[in-house]
Amino acid sequence: MTLTLTARRLAGLGGLAALLLAPLALAQERFSLFVPSAQPTVERLVKLARIQDSDVVVDLGSGDGRIVLTAARQNPKIRGWGVDINENLVRQSNEEAKRQGVADRIQFHHRNVFDADLREVTVINMWLFPELMRLLRPKIMAEARPGTRVLTHLFDMGAWPADEWDKEGGSAVGLWIVPARVEGYWNWQLALPGLPVSYDAIMEQRFQMAEGVVRAGNRRGIFQNVRLRGEDLSFTLEMTLDGAGLTRHEFSGKVSGDQIRGTVRVATPDGKTVELPWQARRTTTTAYFRPTGIDTK
Numbered sequence: 001m002t003l004t005l006t007a008r009r010l011a012g013l014g015g016l017a018a019l020l021l022a023p024l025a026l027a028q029e030r031f032s033l034f035v036p037s038a039q040p041t042v043e044r045l046v047k048l049a050r051i052q053d054s055d056v057v058v059d060l061g062s063g064d065g066r067i068v069l070t071a072a073r074q075n076p077k078i079r080g081w082g083v084d085i086n087e088n089l090v091r092q093s094n095e096e097a098k099r100q101g102v103a104d105r106i107q108f109h110h111r112n113v114f115d116a117d118l119r120e121v122t123v124i125n126m127w128l129f130p131e132l133m134r135l136l137r138p139k140i141m142a143e144a145r146p147g148t149r150v151l152t153h154l155f156d157m158g159a160w161p162a163d164e165w166d167k168e169g170g171s172a173v174g175l176w177i178v179p180a181r182v183e184g185y186w187n188w189q190l191a192l193p194g195l196p197v198s199y200d201a202i203m204e205q206r207f208q209m210a211e212g213v214v215r216a217g218n219r220r221g222i223f224q225n226v227r228l229r230g231e232d233l234s235f236t237l238e239m240t241l242d243g244a245g246l247t248r249h250e251f252s253g254k255v256s257g258d259q260i261r262g263t264v265r266v267a268t269p270d271g272k273t274v275e276l277p278w279q280a281r282r283t284t285t286t287a288y289f290r291p292t293g294i295d296t297k
Helices: 007-013 015-027 039-049 068-076 087-099 130-143
Strands: 056-060 079-084 106-110 124-126 147-155 164-166 173-177 182-192 195-206 208-217 221-222 223-231 233-241 246-256 260-265 272-281
Touching: 007 173, 015 068, 015 087, 039 068, 039 124, 039 147, 039 164, 039 173, 068 106, 068 124, 079 087, 079 208, 087 106, 087 164, 182 260, 208 233, 221 233
Parallel strands: 056 079, 056 124, 079 106, 124 147
Antiparallel strands: 147 173, 164 173, 182 195, 182 272, 195 208, 208 221, 223 233, 233 246, 246 260, 260 272
């Protein structure tokens, strides 16, 4: 674990500690003290991450490297690395990686956690004071790919709710899945039997919580049962379509940048059901706000 202390907390450590830690305090606003995670907790973190062969596992504030090394022992195909502000711990971790025979795929770096490159990782571990995790949250959301798993224990991620908690066997360990960015304007067309329809949607998002509204012609509807987990997005929609009547849609797809690709299952009032390809694109403008008129037929 890497613990962070502000200058205010530092006063409680006594004058000697303050003198010893002064160089670190000058180097960065929040410095690191190493407290190793208990090995049973490490095992639970690795289990909750559901490690896969292709994973790149990292630890921000890696200490003695035990989390990444434990993951490497359990899966001989993963790659991983850790960063820590303590150069001695980094050296010890790299020596341990050599001793365990995994140095070809596991490395540790003397680096500030804010300078770590998270673009290619798939699993992020960190056990930091809540204030530092809160400071790292924007970096994770900006850099890590949708679907990246973030794990910690005891503390949370502020307003970003965990996707899963494991509270068995001691202190709670939590899992967060980086969500795709779906907020904004979206447009797509569906070729319903004898009835091409254009949809203009607006999605709003707060971490993995999303909701949306849509317009088709002069009709509007609200997305229900919206679920966003990593890049996977699904929701249902019941709305009246001119020429078809009350129609139920079940959308399911994967978000990739400014596109969503998947399928939609459409059920019309006459009892017919059809499954169609669904491809939505993010737009800078929307027809949702265009005048509607007073015709309510």
